[in-house]
Amino acid sequence: MTIKFLAQDDRPREKFLLKGKSSLSDSELLAIIMGSGSRDESALELARKILISVGNNWNQLSLLSVKDLMKFKGVGEVKAISIATALEIGRRRAGQEVSEKPVISNSNDAYNVFRNQLSDLRTEEFWAVFVNQSNKIIHLSRLTQGGISQSVVDVRILFKTALDHLATGVIIAHNHPSGSLKPSREDMTITQKIKEAGKFLSVQLLDHLIITQDSYFSFSDEGLL
Structure with a gap:
C-alpha cells in the first residue's frame, strides 16, 4: 500500500x-x-x-x-x-546557541531601538516593537508611511501583527519631522484607541514614543497611558 x-x-x-x-x-x-x-x-x-x-x-x-x-x-x-x-x-x-533577544526595560531602551529607523526621516512613519511576557523583542515592524505632518496607523493591522507573532505587549513609535516633541490631538487619540483595543486582545500597550532627530517623548514616562 x-x-x-x-x-x-x-x-x-x-x-x-x-x-x-x-x-x-x-x-x-x-x-x-x-x-x-x-x-x-x-x-x-x-x-x-x-x-x-x-x-x-x-x-x-x-x-x-x-x-x-x-x-x-x-x-x-x-x-x-x-x-x-x-x-x-x-x-x-x-x-548553535539561540541568540538572546534584546529586552526593553524602559523608554530609553525602546528609543534606542526606534531611533535608527525614525530619527532622520523627513516624512512621518509609524513603527511598532512587539515583545513577549519577558519584554524581549520578538518582532519590529514599520506599519505606515505618511506625509510631513501625519501618518495614520490601521489598528487592525497593528494587532494582527501582534497576534501573528504571539506578542503580549507592544510599543509604538512615530517621528515628528518638525522636531516638536509635543503630542498632537491625533497622537493622543490613537494612543488611547490602541490601548483600549489591546485590553480585549490581551496585548498591552507599554509605551508610545515620539521621536525627533536627537530626543524623544514617552507617553508612559509622562503618565499618559
Missing part, C-alpha cells in the same frame, strides 16, 4: 499541514525526507524499517554513512544523501 492510498490523516505531508510538524512520528519525518519508498513498500514503511534497525535513535542513525543507508532496498544515493544532510542540519542546529 503506497502513501497516496492511506487515509489523509496518515499521509505525512498532509498530516504536517493539517496538524503541524510536532504531530509527526519519527518515521513520518523520515518518510518526508526520503520523499518516496520502493516498488514493494511505501516511504513510511521504509522509514520504519530504517529506524528500527538503529533502535529508533536519531543519534545512531546519524552514524550511518551514505553507503550504509544505501544497503536498505529502496534507498539510492539521492535518498541516502538527503537523510545524511537532514541529520547534519540537526547536528549543526543543536550546536
Whole structure:
C-alpha cells in the first residue's frame, strides 16, 4: 500500500499541514525526507524499517554513512544523501546557541531601538516593537508611511501583527519631522484607541514614543497611558 492510498490523516505531508510538524512520528519525518519508498513498500514503511534497525535513535542513525543507508532496498544515493544532510542540519542546529533577544526595560531602551529607523526621516512613519511576557523583542515592524505632518496607523493591522507573532505587549513609535516633541490631538487619540483595543486582545500597550532627530517623548514616562 503506497502513501497516496492511506487515509489523509496518515499521509505525512498532509498530516504536517493539517496538524503541524510536532504531530509527526519519527518515521513520518523520515518518510518526508526520503520523499518516496520502493516498488514493494511505501516511504513510511521504509522509514520504519530504517529506524528500527538503529533502535529508533536519531543519534545512531546519524552514524550511518551514505553507503550504509544505501544497503536498505529502496534507498539510492539521492535518498541516502538527503537523510545524511537532514541529520547534519540537526547536528549543526543543536550546536548553535539561540541568540538572546534584546529586552526593553524602559523608554530609553525602546528609543534606542526606534531611533535608527525614525530619527532622520523627513516624512512621518509609524513603527511598532512587539515583545513577549519577558519584554524581549520578538518582532519590529514599520506599519505606515505618511506625509510631513501625519501618518495614520490601521489598528487592525497593528494587532494582527501582534497576534501573528504571539506578542503580549507592544510599543509604538512615530517621528515628528518638525522636531516638536509635543503630542498632537491625533497622537493622543490613537494612543488611547490602541490601548483600549489591546485590553480585549490581551496585548498591552507599554509605551508610545515620539521621536525627533536627537530626543524623544514617552507617553508612559509622562503618565499618559
